[in-house]
Amino acid sequence: MRLSNAALALAILGLGVLEVRAESRHADLLIENARVVTMDETFRVIEGGTIAIEGTRILAVGGGEVSQEFEAAQTIDAGGDIVMPGMIxxxxxxxxxxxRGLGDDVPDRLRRFIFPLEAMVVNADNVRKGALLGAVEMVLSGATTFVDMYYFEDEVARAAKTVGVRAILGETIIGFPAPDAKEAYGGLAYAKKFIREFADDDLIVPALAPHAPYTMDREHLAEVAGAARELGVPVLLHLSETQAEIDHIATEFQMSPVEYIDTVGLLxxxxxxxxxxxxxxxxxxLMKAKGVGVSHNIVSNIKAGKGVAPVLEMLEAGVDVGLGxxxxxxxxTLDMMGLLGYTAKLHKLAKLDRRVMPAKDVVEMATIGGARAVNMEDRIGSLEVGKLADLIIVDTDSVHMIPMYDVYSALVYAAKAHDVHTVIINGQQIVRNRELLTVDVEKVKRDVLVLTEQIAKKAEDL
Ligand SMILES: [Zn+2]
Incomplete structure (x- = not known):
């Protein structure tokens, strides 16, 4: 216990100091009375817990006693609600x-519908407007970091920063002219400029996004691998997604897409x-040996009727798997909360075994598992001292959340996106009482709606 200078002086002077208080530490924000789901190594869950935040970082995580240690500028009473790491x-x-919702049930959709539509419609302005709507939707449903691949990623970066959400953004490189590159593979030059612009950003990690093994030639895949090494940036890639891709790579190169990608230095x-x-x-x-991170996208895969990724086998082998x-x-939808139940249930169905893919493993993939997959586990994905303050508060008072015997079960099988009422990213409160504080959501919606008539007209011709 340290005495303040004044108290010390009084004590020395023998003037009868009756009260000696421990000096409290300063925090910018205290979240008290929380059911803290830390997702740390021991999966500690703290009832009546407190989290202290200073600047962008978590200063303390513990029980109610932590509240006594701090003098905070702002306090949030979580009222027993779940406080957990923001999802990735x-x-x-x-x-x-x-x-969203266009050509949903069209076969061979990517080549027959999406690529031609993008060629006609996509520009910097609507990429920014779409990204704003997407970022808003993600934050409101509990994501605090997203990993994105598209065109004009500098616009996506600006949208993410406007909303205040963390993002790893990969500029797409593809073997034909794209909305932001007149020449095939022009995305690489665009990417290099984008990476320079956002190299030191506190929310954005710029990356390279070669589209897929089947939309690029070998030489350019290798060139991207070299550029990634040189620039020290992450690489985002669609991999082993369709049977057609497997057949194509097997015919051309007599190997699997994973092996093929390894031969060009991307694995x-x-x-x-x-x-x-x-x-x-x-x-x-091979993926485990090379330390590859995998993004498991179950809702998208179900809807496309593509198949079930062998995620149980990947986890068993120690591969880092996150959810997307x-x-x-x-x-x-971009609803991470809604994804959790599908992930657990589809793997149980696929294996005809209710024991597999337990709720806790799903929450792990949505948080610290995702952080490991993107090599950011030292900064995000769990609530631990020194990590960035990216966290969400989930309402436990909703009708469907009562009672709550197991917090992981409640999150995976019962919680809905709307139960997320508070979101803090990089120490900043972005969502309060389910309201976004950073952007005018009505304007974001209107800006997208005005684009839709023209887009629908163009889509009719496809
Ligand atoms: Zn994709």
Missing amino acids: NTHTHASMTIF TNELVAAHCIFVDGDDIE TDGPMSGN
Whole structure:
């Protein structure tokens, strides 16, 4: 116990100091009376817990006694609600909100519908508007970080910063002219400029996003791998997503897409591979050996009728797996909370075994597992001292959340996006009482709605 200078002086002077108080530490924000789901190594859950935040970081996590240690500028009484790490959406295309619900049941959709539509419609302005809507939707449903691949990623970055959400953003590189590149593979030059612009940003991690093994040639895949090494940035890639991709790579190169990607130098610890539906035991071993992160996108995969990624086998092998919504043209919503139940239930169904994919493992993939997949586990994904203050508060007073015997069960099988009432990212409160504090949501919605008539007209011709 330290005495304040004044108290010390009084004590020395023998003037009868009756009260000696411990000096309290300063915090910017205290969250008290919380059911803290830490997602730390021991999966500690603290009833009546407190979290102290100073600047962008978590200063303390503990029981009610922590409250006594701090003098806080602001206090939030969680009222017994769940406080947990913000979720990490490890794969999406946020700007595609402008296309949500178009051509949903069209076969061979990517080539016959999406690519031609994007060529006609996508520009910097509507990428920004779509990304704003997407970022708003993600934050309101409990994501505090998202991983995005698209065109004009500098616009997505500005949208993410406006909303105040953390993002790993990969500029798409593809083997034909794209909305932001007149030449095939022009995305690489665009990406280099984008990476320079956002190199030191506190919310944005710029990345390279080669589209897929089947939309680029070998030489350019290798060039992207070299650029990623040189620039020290993550690489985002669609991998082993369809049977057609498997057949194409097998015919051309007599190997699996995972093996093929390894031969061009892309299969590294910096890779976040989306989908990985058609991978076998050898592929999984190779992914583990190379430290690849996997984004599992169950809702998108169900809707497209693609297949079930062998995630149980990946987890068993020790591969880092996070969860993703995929783009809003694929999964239609960017709702991470809604994804949790699907993830647990589909794997149980696929294995005809209710024991597999327990709720706790699903919450792990949505938080610290996703952080590991994107190599940010030292900064985000769990509530621990020194980590960035990215967290959400989930209402436990909703009708469907009562009673709550098991917090992981409640989150996975019962909670809804709307139960997220508070969101803090990088120490900043972004959502209070389910209201976004950073942008005018009505304007964000209007800005997208004015685009839709023209988009619908163009889509009719496809
Ligand atoms: Zn995708």
